[in-house]
Amino acid sequence: MRHYKQLLLANKAWAKELTDENPEFFKRQIAGQKPDFLWIGCSDSRVSPEQMTMTPPGGMFIHRNVANLVNEDDLNLMSVLQYATDVLQVRHIMVCGHYGCGGLQATLAGGTSGAVDSWLTNARAVLHAHEHEVTSQPDDETRVNRLVEVNVRDQLIKLARTKLIQAAWARKQEVFLHGWVYDIRDGHIKPLLEIDASTPLDAIGQPDKVLHASPDAPS
Numbered sequence: 704m705r706h707y708k709q710l711l712l713a714n715k716a717w718a719k720e721l722t723d724e725n726p727e728f729f730k731r732q733i734a735g736q737k738p739d740f741l742w743i744g745c746s747d748s749r750v751s752p753e754q755m756t757m758t759p760p761g762g763m764f765i766h767r768n769v770a771n772l773v774n775e776d777d778l779n780l781m782s783v784l785q786y787a788t789d790v791l792q793v794r795h796i797m798v799c800g801h802y803g804c805g806g807l808q809a810t811l812a813g814g815t816s817g818a819v820d821s822w823l824t825n826a827r828a829v830l831h832a833h834e835h836e837v838t839s840q841p842d843d844e845t846r847v848n849r850l851v852e853v854n855v856r857d858q859l860i861k862l863a864r865t866k867l868i869q870a871a872w873a874r875k876q877e878v879f880l881h882g883w884v885y886d887i888r889d890g891h892i893k894p895l896l897e898i899d900a901s902t903p904l905d906a907i908g909q910p911d912k913v914l915h916a917s918p919d920a921p922s
Contacts, residue, residue: 738764741787741796743780743862745771749887750801756892764791770806771798772825773858775865784862788871794879798862799892800855801885802848811837811846829854855882856896860907863898872900 721728740763742752753763766783775781787793800807809815810826830837833853840846859882862868871878882896898904 732761736761736764736791738762738791739794740764741784741791741793742766742799743771743773743797743858744799744885745769745801745804745806747801747805750799750885752799755885755890764793769819769822770804770810770826770854771800771858772822772854773798773861773865774825775861781865781867784865784867788867788876788878792876794877795881796862796868796878797881797883798855798859799883799885800851800858801887802851803844803887804847804851807850807854808847811843811850826850826854829857832857851884852895855884856907858882859896859898860904863902863904875900 718729738761740758742763742765744750744752744765744767746767746769752758752765752767753760756763764783764787766780768777768780773780784796787796806823807826809819810823810830815823830850833850836853837846837850840849859880863880868878868880878900880898881894882898884893884895885891886893896907898907
């Protein structure tokens with residue numbers, strides 16, 4: 704059997720399992736979505752946000768790109784963010800990176816070309832801003848993983864500064880931003896940083912002072 708047909712068979716089994724448990728499951732899906740979460744993560748095939756958080760269909764709005772970058776020139780991401788904040792009114796937005804990120808490995812190694820090279824401009828800016836901290840790590844693995852962490856931090860701050868998030872906070876909408884890293888070595892998510900409307904963005908400390916905290920998330 705061709706591999707892609709296994710996906711179709713798995714889909715049938717999945718749908719049957721859900722309807723066996725709840726015959727009305729898909730009828731309720733037709734009514735619309737009201738997720739509480741927006742996930743901005745990496746496109747890496749090893750990182751499956753709904754699966755690793757056990758979130759059912761309808762519970763999470765998702766945008767993924769190489770190296771989980773936030774760029775206001777990215778119409779795809781900005782469209783997702785606009786719909787999530789203005790229409791769905793999600794309360795929690797996660798920027799989640801992952802250790803061993805291929806996009807950030809390429810940022811460190813160089814040698815990229817074409818669309819990938821253009822896309823990683825944002826990531827190279829992060830590396831430039833934290834170059835000593837990243838390159839002073841003892842080996843390739845820890846260098847990449849440190850870049851993963853500072854990248855999540857910087858992308859979360861960029862997200863907080865977007866016009867869409869600033870507008871949501873200005874109208875007193877509850878939106879909490881979370882910077883996370885998924886550890887592909889053990890399957891655990893590591894909270895790094897949280898930002899809300901009261902956070903003074905200019906006062907956020909250097910990465911080594913904030914990234915290893917595990918703050919309590921708002922409910």
